[in-house]
Amino acid sequence: METLQTYLDGLFKAVPDTPKTRKAKQDLLDLMTDHYHAELASGKGPAEALGLVISEFGDVDEVMDALEVDQPLTGAPTADQASHGGAIALNEDAAEGFWAGTDRFAKLLSLGIALIIAGLGFTALLSTQGGPLAAVAFLVCTGLGVGLIIAASMGYRDISRPVRHAPVTAATQALAQSQANAYNRPHSIGLVGGILMCIGSLVPPILSNYGDFTGDEAGAAFFLFVAIGVYFLVYTGIVASGFSRLARAKVAAASVDAPADDWTEDGEATAATARDRQTATFAAPRHGGVLPHDLAGLQPFYWPVLTTAFLFFGFIAETWSLAIFILIVGSLFEKPLFGKRK
């Protein structure tokens, strides 16, 4: 009865996922399944039977009232709702929506930054040919990149605001934790790959000293390597932070979180005594780093190393453009590498 299941899933989509609401959904599905088979037995075709069952189903709000589900979620809760005692907790569907939005934001932002950096590479490469091509490449890449960054930031504001102070259901937190764990590996690959690309970016300029490349080709390769590295670092860092954000969010024991009725040994359902708990109490939030702990230890050395590199390339090697670029890229890496400064 996949169609009926899907129909009910849709109706319950905005409803907090609790044992009580899950049981209601299952009981309603049983009722609808019986109804459906009765219609089939009376000679109706499958499509007609389904139509009849759905059209005669009734109003799901009536069930919510009886279950005392205070206020079904309609999409993600607003920050305002969350600030009122945290009665509305983020369910798994809302969390999935937030992660999908975070993924979109991560893609757009990292692509925007990478495009701006790559644009410098294209500019360097095309500058040897003379004419307006280099300027066009620079303007197009920078314009597109900035556009993507602005679009990403504007879209993400709407997605992240409702989640900022919202508590989550226990199921959502468990899901977030498992997602965060599952993403550990891709995140590490992204970090290592990104850092390797940035380190590898130094190879073409070094080789150019031995005459393997022209200086412009080496410069272009350097920027492209950095662009790809930054893309990986920023993208995986943001996606991972989306998971960990909900994994360490407060858990709300909302009114609908009371245990569902359970079957006793003599086969009778007993009403759960905790059903009427209306208080919204919160478990202590779990604090955890967004990034692996081993990176946190490197943070004190980050800026001194960057500054040393800046001074080295600037004064010793006299390649000021590279020196300044190290500082710019370094500041971009700080957040994906070490997380937000508190």
Place this chain on the structure above:
Amino acid sequence: MISSDGIRGYNDAIILTVLQDGDSYGYRIAQRITQRTAGAYEIRETTLYSAFTRLTKAGYITAYPGEISYGRPRTYYHLTAAGAAFLAGKKTEWVQVQRVVNQFLAEEQ
């Protein structure tokens, strides 16, 4: 066909009356209501389930798993003594309500 709104307030008593004849499960109870009213009232699934929730909470009915149907145990409902007493009260109340409403709405007096 009578709407749910028109009969609201008596759905619980109607369900308890069906259960007075013996334990039954969701869709069977709905069918009994339809049959008994010759199709004049078909209770909706959401109305029925809401009533089950209310009545169980009030202690007027209890639920237990019955035979397996379409891969799942059917939930059967059983009228408790408290439910029977409540139903008796509702019947008395209905006689009075009917008398009062008839004073205004009945065509023939």
